[in-house]
Each structure stands twice: as structure tokens, then as C-alpha cells.
Amino acid sequence: MSKQIQFTQTGSPDVLHIVDVPVAAPKANEVQIQMQALGLNRAEMMYREGAYVIEPVFPATMGYEGAGVVTAIGDGVSEFKIGDKVSVIPSFMFTEYGTYGEVVNMPAHAVVKHPDNLTMEQAAASWMMFVTAYGGLIEFGKVQKGDFVVLGGATSSVGLAAIQIAKMKGATVIALSRSHAKGDVLLEKGADFVVATQEDDVSAKLWEITGGKGVNVVFDPVGGKEAAKIINAMAQDGKYIIYGALSHDDIAVPVFPILSKHLTVRGYELFEITTVPEKLAQAKKFVFDGLASGQLQPEIDKIFAFDDIADAHRYMESNAQIGKILVRL
Structure with missing residues (x-):
């Protein structure tokens, strides 16, 4: 029993x-x-x-x-x-x-x-948090050194895992939080910048942080109406990957930035990795090696x-x- x-x-x-x-x-x-x-x-x-x-x-x-x-x-x-x-x-x-x-x-x-x-x-x-972040950032986001990466829900376990993986790849990490109350913690955890979605002008801050280049990859579990503020500050060929719906509202997608910048907006589920044997094997190796070396904690x-x-x-x-x-x- x-x-x-x-x-x-x-x-x-x-x-x-x-x-x-x-x-x-x-x-x-x-x-x-x-x-x-x-x-x-x-x-x-x-x-x-x-x-x-x-x-x-x-x-x-x-x-x-x-x-x-x-x-x-x-x-x-x-x-x-x-x-x-x-x-x-x-x-x-x-x-x-x-x-x-x-x-x-x-x-x-x-x-x-x-x-x-x-x-x-x-x-x-x-495993859940690192494999989830691996799929969104590495498998589908193709994060590269020098990219600007925006992470929604950054204080969650997946958000913190995503900070570590993005930094491993040499990206600049912009963590999103509803307020600046957890900002110092996010900076301690490795984020380069923190933007408060309820306190800052999100689009303006993202343009300022990226020096007018725009954001290359967004990994977001929130979505909702606030998504438009992020999408408006994305770079050419940027990727917006949504893996949750914490806001419960439909995602707001401004059409002109998508058309003019050739943006990709896609949903992502962990099962896209864990139910495909080859992708799961690659994810297991990536996470195991990162944990064993101490690069992922x-x-x-x-x-x-x-x-x-x-x-x-x-x-x-x-x-x-x-x-x-x-x-x-």
C-alpha cells in the first residue's frame, strides 16, 4: 500500500x-x-x-x-x-x-x-523548469549570443531557469515583473534589466534598453493585452513565444509590427519536447550537462x-x- x-x-x-x-x-x-x-x-x-x-x-x-x-x-x-x-x-x-x-x-x-x-x-x-525553458529558448527560440531576450513571469521557476539558460547562451536578459518589488531579486538571479509591467512604459523601456534595436526573443507565460506593448518593441525577425495564459485574456497582437518586421508569434507546450523522443533526448542531455557542471542551478x-x-x-x-x-x- x-x-x-x-x-x-x-x-x-x-x-x-x-x-x-x-x-x-x-x-x-x-x-x-x-x-x-x-x-x-x-x-x-x-x-x-x-x-x-x-x-x-x-x-x-x-x-x-x-x-x-x-x-x-x-x-x-x-x-x-x-x-x-x-x-x-x-x-x-x-x-x-x-x-x-x-x-x-x-x-x-x-x-x-x-x-x-x-x-x-x-x-x-x-527538470520541468529547465526542460521547459530549453524548449522555448533553445529548440524554438534559437537564442544566440548578443540577443535581447524578454522573460515574462520571471520570478516563476521556469522564469528563473530561463534566465540561466539565456545567460549561458550570451544573451542580454530583460526580466518582466508586475512591480519593481522583486526587481533586486531578479537582478541577483542573473537578469540584466527588470521592467515592471504595471509601473513602467514597457515599450519605451524595451527600446531604451536595446538601444533602439528591439527585442529578439520573448518567452512569456502571461500573454493578454499587455503582449502588444512587448511586440511593438521587437526586432526584425523576432520571435514571441507564449507558453501560458496567466492573464486569462486573449493575447493582443498588433498586425503592423508583425507584417513589417516578419515576426513569429507561436504557442509552445512542454509536450512538444517531451513527447518527441529525439527532442527529449537532446533536452535531457542539455539539462543533465548543465546541472552536472553547475551552470544550471x-x-x-x-x-x-x-x-x-x-x-x-x-x-x-x-x-x-x-x-x-x-x-x-
């Missing part, structure tokens, strides 16, 4: 509860993991609320991220052995798998060995106990975090 976090109706964090469930032996191409740390994800909050891309099937569990130790392997799995320290990369639906349990079965393609220099908590905080904000999962979700809803929220088992 294993303790698992479930919910039987959508709603506030109070719908989450812990139950004992039997754990089956791993099927073919599955790995069984004794979880030691979980990383929380906004998709889980949306799923719990009934506002995600798929509807919950009750009793529902969830969880995209985590780290632990392999305790059993299914037929056809050759790259792992019992005792391996591994992490989970989001590449499945909550109706299929979930990490919110003491012992879970995961598809082998979603499991990766992590470098020995990481603690379990650091490993649980790494996970940012952990706060760690909760497994029994306090509702409090962890409430904290995620507060938007007070800078970095990854974790649950320790």
Missing part, C-alpha cells in the same frame, strides 16, 4: 486528501519509484480547480514532477536498475500517471537519472511536508514564491 493524494471534486486546496491505495507492479515500459520529493506545478492547481486542458476522472490524482529511487522495473526497461536515483519529466496526462504518492509507477520515457551532485529536493526542482523557494499538501497549494496560489515549491516525503 502507498499513501496517495487524491481529490473527488474540483475546488480549493481543501478538496485534496491523503488515502491509502494498492500499488501494482510496474507494467511493460514502466518504472516504479519510491518518491522522496515532489515539485509543484501550476498545471496541478488548474487541474484541481477543473480549469485544465483535461477534465479530472474521479477519484483523481496528479503530479508532473518529482525525484526518488527506483524500486522495480517493468518488462522492456533496460536503461534503469533498482536503486537508481531518478527524476520525473512531465510527458504524460494526469489521467494516466501522477507523482503525488509515496510509491508510483511512471512511463520509462518520463524518467531520467539525475547528476550525483544534486540532492533529491534539487532534482525534483530541476535549481531555485527552491519553500518545502512543505506531504501531509501539508493543501497548504502547499495555497502558497502556490498566493504567487509569493520565487522559485520552486516542493513537497518532501
Whole structure:
């Protein structure tokens, strides 16, 4: 038996509860993991609320991220052995798998060995954010040395990961935040400039920072009406990549800058990387090497106990975090 976090109706964090469930032996191409740390994800909050891309099937569990130790392997799995320290990369639906349990079965393609220099908590905080940022900035954004890169939602775990990856490539990083309250923190985390979307003239600041050249790549989880202010300050052949909809409003897209500057505006999902074997293999290598060398370092904000999962979700809803929220088992 294993303790698992479930919910039987959508709603506030109070719908989450812990139950004992039997754990089956791993099927073919599955790995069984004794979880030691979980990383929380906004998709889980949306799923719990009934506002995600798929509807919950009750009793529902969830969880995209985590780290632990392999305790059993299914037929056809050759790259792992019992005792391996591994992490989970989001590449499945909550109706299929979930990490919110003491012992879970995961598809082998979603499991990766992590470098020995990481603690379990650091490993649980790494893969989703770095693979997401890798896909947006490297695979699709093609960030180059000398580029000006704008990062929306920069204090999130993905935003902080994106700062590190963009700096690795030699880009100038412009972090966006709603106010300047977190500006010093973002500069400490590696951003070159901070623009406050509710306090600054965003277009004017971007033109000023880039010396009139404009922004080359935008990696944004917010979107909404404010997007036009960024797009108006983009460079020739610039790329605007949106990977979320935190504003809940339709993205505002001014047509003339797109036509005259040949801009690309595209949506991006992590699954574009994690469900394509070749791209996932490249992402795993990029992130593993970066973590092993210390060039990439996970940012952990706060760690909760497994029994306090509702409090962890409430904290995620507060938007007070800078970095990854974790649950320790």
C-alpha cells in the first residue's frame, strides 16, 4: 500500500486528501519509484480547480514532477536498475500517471537519472523548469549570443531557469515583473534589466534598453493585452513565444509590427519536447550537462511536508514564491 493524494471534486486546496491505495507492479515500459520529493506545478492547481486542458476522472490524482529511487522495473526497461536515483519529466496526462504518492509507477520515457551532485529536493526542482525553458529558448527560440531576450513571469521557476539558460547562451536578459518589488531579486538571479509591467512604459523601456534595436526573443507565460506593448518593441525577425495564459485574456497582437518586421508569434507546450523522443533526448542531455557542471542551478523557494499538501497549494496560489515549491516525503 502507498499513501496517495487524491481529490473527488474540483475546488480549493481543501478538496485534496491523503488515502491509502494498492500499488501494482510496474507494467511493460514502466518504472516504479519510491518518491522522496515532489515539485509543484501550476498545471496541478488548474487541474484541481477543473480549469485544465483535461477534465479530472474521479477519484483523481496528479503530479508532473518529482525525484526518488527506483524500486522495480517493468518488462522492456533496460536503461534503469533498482536503486537508481531518478527524476520525473512531465510527458504524460494526469489521467494516466501522477507523482503525488509515496510509491508510483511512471512511463520509462518520463524518467531520467539525475547528476550525483544534486540532492533529491534539487532534482525534483530541476527538470520541468529547465526542460521547459530549453524548449522555448533553445529548440524554438534559437537564442544566440548578443540577443535581447524578454522573460515574462520571471520570478516563476521556469522564469528563473530561463534566465540561466539565456545567460549561458550570451544573451542580454530583460526580466518582466508586475512591480519593481522583486526587481533586486531578479537582478541577483542573473537578469540584466527588470521592467515592471504595471509601473513602467514597457515599450519605451524595451527600446531604451536595446538601444533602439528591439527585442529578439520573448518567452512569456502571461500573454493578454499587455503582449502588444512587448511586440511593438521587437526586432526584425523576432520571435514571441507564449507558453501560458496567466492573464486569462486573449493575447493582443498588433498586425503592423508583425507584417513589417516578419515576426513569429507561436504557442509552445512542454509536450512538444517531451513527447518527441529525439527532442527529449537532446533536452535531457542539455539539462543533465548543465546541472552536472553547475551552470544550471535549481531555485527552491519553500518545502512543505506531504501531509501539508493543501497548504502547499495555497502558497502556490498566493504567487509569493520565487522559485520552486516542493513537497518532501
